[in-house]
Amino acid sequence: MRNMNKICLLLASGSLITSVASAALVFSDDFSGTPGTAIGGSTADIGGTWAAVKDVNIGAGNTLDTSGGGRELYNSLAATLGAGQKLTVSFDTHQPSNGFLLADNGTGWGGVSMYENFVSTANKGNESFFLGIPNASSWGTGNKDGLTKEGSGDSADENHLVFTYEYDTGKYTFTTANGGYLSGTGDIGVNVNGLRVANGSGGDLNLDNITVDISSIPEPGTIGLVGIFGAAGLIIRRRRFR
Numbered sequence: 001m002r003n004m005n006k007i008c009l010l011l012a013s014g015s016l017i018t019s020v021a022s023a024a025l026v027f028s029d030d031f032s033g034t035p036g037t038a039i040g041g042s043t044a045d046i047g048g049t050w051a052a053v054k055d056v057n058i059g060a061g062n063t064l065d066t067s068g069g070g071r072e073l074y075n076s077l078a079a080t081l082g083a084g085q086k087l088t089v090s091f092d093t094h095q096p097s098n099g100f101l102l103a104d105n106g107t108g109w110g111g112v113s114m115y116e117n118f119v120s121t122a123n124k125g126n127e128s129f130f131l132g133i134p135n136a137s138s139w140g141t142g143n144k145d146g147l148t149k150e151g152s153g154d155s156a157d158e159n160h161l162v163f164t165y166e167y168d169t170g171k172y173t174f175t176t177a178n179g180g181y182l183s184g185t186g187d188i189g190v191n192v193n194g195l196r197v198a199n200g201s202g203g204d205l206n207l208d209n210i211t212v213d214i215s216s217i218p219e220p221g222t223i224g225l226v227g228i229f230g231a232a233g234l235i236i237r238r239r240r241f242r
């Protein structure tokens with residue numbers, strides 16, 4: 001009976017480990033600085049300092065609104081995605097002040113890209129995942145690191161976009177607020193550590209905020225087995241030394 005109690009305790013501690021293996025915000029910015037001041041040189045709420053190749057000021061509604069030209073801004077995450085982990089990128093959007101969410105010339109684009117091996121604007125590393133308006137269509141993914149270039153069918157300006165990527169499997173999903181859903185398998189083992197907001201060819205986007213989360217992918221099966229074998233090992237050792 002005492003041994004059963006010990007097994008229960010060990011199993012309980014196993015499940016505790018699973019729930020503690022938690023999520024961590026590695027980037028967050030809501031552009032809550034003074035409207036009209038440059039985003040380049042400002043510090044994200046979580047993450048690094050925005051580095052601008054083509055800068056833009058904080059919009060009147062505390063957003064990053066690319067309206068008025070091509071923008072190109074970079075930032076770094078507080079941690080690098082690695083083995084056993086899942087990346088979740090979320091951002092909320094509004095209609096750009098110039099109204100051109102979808103470029104009227106059929107080639108415009110705009111979005112948030114996740115970068116691998118990002119160091120600085122002089123040493124950007126690789127653009128790994130493009131998330132936004134890939135080419136004058138609807139919210140979707142770009143053809144980077146195994147992602148399929150496709151639109152979700154949802155082109156609403158007011159939106160909430162969420163991208164997930166599993167480091168070990170390459171599996172990704174992209175969802176929109178109005179039922180848009182894309183999924184697939186991209187490259188495995190992309191060491192995401194930075195991001196870029198950019199637009200071009202007449203496309204625009206208006207970002208209210210961006211958050212990036214890195215979480216451990218729980219392996220309850222493995223942890224459960226470790227718990228059972230650990231308990232069994234303890235009991236066997238206790239019996240031998242009696």
Ligand SMILES: [Ca+2]
Nearest residue numbers: 030031032045
């Ligand atoms: Ca803020």
Ligand SMILES: [Ca+2]
Nearest residue numbers: 030062063208
């Ligand atoms: Ca905001």
